[in-house]
Amino acid sequence: MSLMRQLRRKAATILLALAVAPAHAETDAPASPPRFELSGFGTLGAVTTDDKDVWFTRYGVNFPGTKDPDFSPDTLVGVQGSLRLTPYNDITLQGLVREDGDASQDPQLTLAFFRQTLAPGLSMRLGRVRVPFFMLSDSLYVNYANPWVRPPVEVYGLNPFNDLDGIDFIYNGRLGAFDIEIHPYYGGGRIPFPQGKARLKEVFGVNLGLSRGDFSLHLGHGEGTFTLERGDTLFLAVSNILQLTGQGGVIADLSGTHGRTRFDSVGVQWDDGSWQLIGEFARRKTNRYVVSAHGWYLSLGRRFGPVMPYVVVAHQTLDEQFAEARLPPGRLAAAWNLFQVSRNNAQRSVTLGARWELAAYAAVKAEVTQARPDDDAWGSYAPRGDAQTTRIGGRTLNTFSLSLDLSF
Structure with a gap:
């Protein structure tokens, strides 16, 4: 057994012991019977573009569409149940149905954790939790809680991993005039990937949240290892080209099981009930398999x-x-350039939208986005036809999105 595995097993034993302790220590607390709570959420969303040779897509979230308008980027339905065992612990399960990155619509278990109160203001969760890479990670699936049709893809597309199998701790307290939350976490996760595998492993991170009145601040950092094993047609063609030209060693940077990554994010919100201002910055740094990139957005609503x-x-x-x-100009170099361009999501965009609150549990949202992928990128789009002849980079593309969000 490896040293790392021994350490994990010992840590798990200690954490479970801690989890059991408060339930026996608080003997003076009044007993209460188990209580079950059930809730649900859903989004019916449609997307179309004015240029009919491209699809809008959320890479790592949904498979590029086959119908226009496309319902796959945003449409989903979910159910969540929580069983409170005692005043100090509970069990939560969440199931979700949506199209994933491999075009499957099979149900997914997106939350499955045991939560234990360890001390006043301090709790531990063990199992499948939401990985808090972004300021709005907790509400990514419950889109009714977000002001837009979807969180800006320029930032939230930097890390498609949303679920973490592992452990986290959440501490809530006061720091002077501020409410503070400290949220360390450890674990891994996986997402369906077209003709391949994508997995996040041994991820350790910590988030810091500060809030006071109408203002809140998010700071986050995480790092770990990841796997991205490609099997798509373009990757196989490029691999053959590299082998034929004596550059087979480059393939190890395109696909494999030894990637390392770090992720940093900063977010701010200000909402006084009339005006709403939200901004976020995130940076992804990797050593192979996917590009290193950063993104930001600024949103203002009234x-x-x-x-x-x-x-x-x-x-x-x-x-x-x-x-x-290094490939000679011609067909081989064109295939290599296409491979790199298709893996680059760099773009800039401006979105005008509106949210209409139908009821305390329903909202309709409509957006028009004008986006321009960089010259050497596909941005958040994919070709509907031949990738070799469809130019995406450098074009101005208009996307219309409409959604109905429910929370019940």
Whole structure:
């Protein structure tokens, strides 16, 4: 047994002992019978573009569409149940149905954890939890809680992993005039990937949240290892080209099981009930398999009764490609360039939208986004036809999105 595995097993034993202790220590607390709570959420969303040779897609979230309008990027339905065992612990399960990155619509178990109160303000969760890479990670699936049709892809597309199999701790307290939350976590996760495998492993991170009145601040950092094993047609063709030209060693930077990554994010929110301002910055740094990039967005909304129009400006920038190859000009070089361009999501966009609050549990949202992928990128789009002849980079593309969000 490896040293790392021994340490994990010892840590798990200690944590379970801690989990049991408070339930026996608080002997003076009144007993209460187990209580079960059930809730649900869903989104019916449609997306279309004015240029009919491209699809809008959320890479790592859904498979590029086959129908217009496309319902796959945003449509989902979920159910969550929580069983409170005692005043100090509970069990939560969440199931979700949506199209994933491999075009499957099989139900997914997105939450499955045991939570234990360890001390006043301190709790532990063990199992499948939400990995808090972003400021709005907790509400990614419950889109009714978000002001837009979807969180800006320039930032939230930087890390498609949303579920973490592992352990986390959440501490809530006071720091002077601020409410503070400290949230360390450890574990891994996986997502369906077209003709391949994508997995996040041995991820350790910590988030810090500060809030006071209408203002809140998020700071986050995480790092670990990851696997990205490709099997798509373009990757196989590029691999053959590299082998034929004596550059087979480059393949190890395109696909494999030894990637390392780090992720940092900063977010701010200000909402006084009339005006809403949200901004976020995130950076992904990797050593192989996917590009290193950063992105940001700024959103401003103004409420007029049940209606809130808003504007969002967003930008994702390529920092570094994940591999280099030297190929002579011609067909071989064109295939290599296409491979790299298709893995680059850099773009800038401006979105005008509005949210209409139908009821305390339902909202309709509509958006028009004008996006321009970088010259050497596909941005958040994919070709509907031949990838070799469809140029995406450098074009101005208009996308219309409409959604009905429910929380019940």
